[in-house]
Amino acid sequence: MAEKKTKLAEIKTKPTSASVEDFINNVTDEQKRKDSFVLLEMMKKATGEEPILWSSSVIGFGNKRYKSPSTGREVDWLRIGFSPRKAALSLYISVGIKEHAAALKKLGKHKTGVGCLYINKLEDIDIKVLKEMIDSSLNQK
Numbered sequence: 399m400a401e402k403k404t405k406l407a408e409i410k411t412k413p414t415s416a417s418v419e420d421f422i423n424n425v426t427d428e429q430k431r432k433d434s435f436v437l438l439e440m441m442k443k444a445t446g447e448e449p450i451l452w453s454s455s456v457i458g459f460g461n462k463r464y465k466s467p468s469t470g471r472e473v474d475w476l477r478i479g480f481s482p483r484k485a486a487l488s489l490y491i492s493v494g495i496k497e498h499a500a501a502l503k504k505l506g507k508h509k510t511g512v513g514c515l516y517i518n519k520l521e522d523i524d525i526k527v528l529k530e531m532i533d534s535s536l537n538q539k
Contacts, residue, residue: 413451437457506523
């Protein structure tokens with residue numbers, strides 16, 4: 399049987415050449431701005447890569463092609479990243495956040511989406527647990 403061809407999906411969120419530091423410095427909420435610089439350094443250290451601003455509001459590290467097991471559709475996306483959104487800090491640390499179920503129980507105050515972790519402020523969580531989750535995500539294929 400012939401292997402099913404995959405199709406690379408075109409997404410709106412793409413890497414830009416805009417300054418990550420300028421973006422963070424323009425975050426109006428002081429706590430989110432401070433937390434963003436902490437996350438920036440944490441993810442920079444974990445990946446060994448420089449951050450890239452994706453679209454107008456997502457700070458990403460690395461690049462990975464993800465393939466949907468159900469549709470076969472592929473998309474280029476960041477390995478890990480975050481966005482200081484108005485409602486919360488959105489962290490993109492894995493495609494399926496449920497794989498971190500045990501760590502999430504120890505993390506502290508947070509919410510999750512399909513592939514996102516939402517945190518109001520870093521003081522609400524255990525930073526050590528977050529670092530472990532980031533490292534775990536980066537070690538996956």
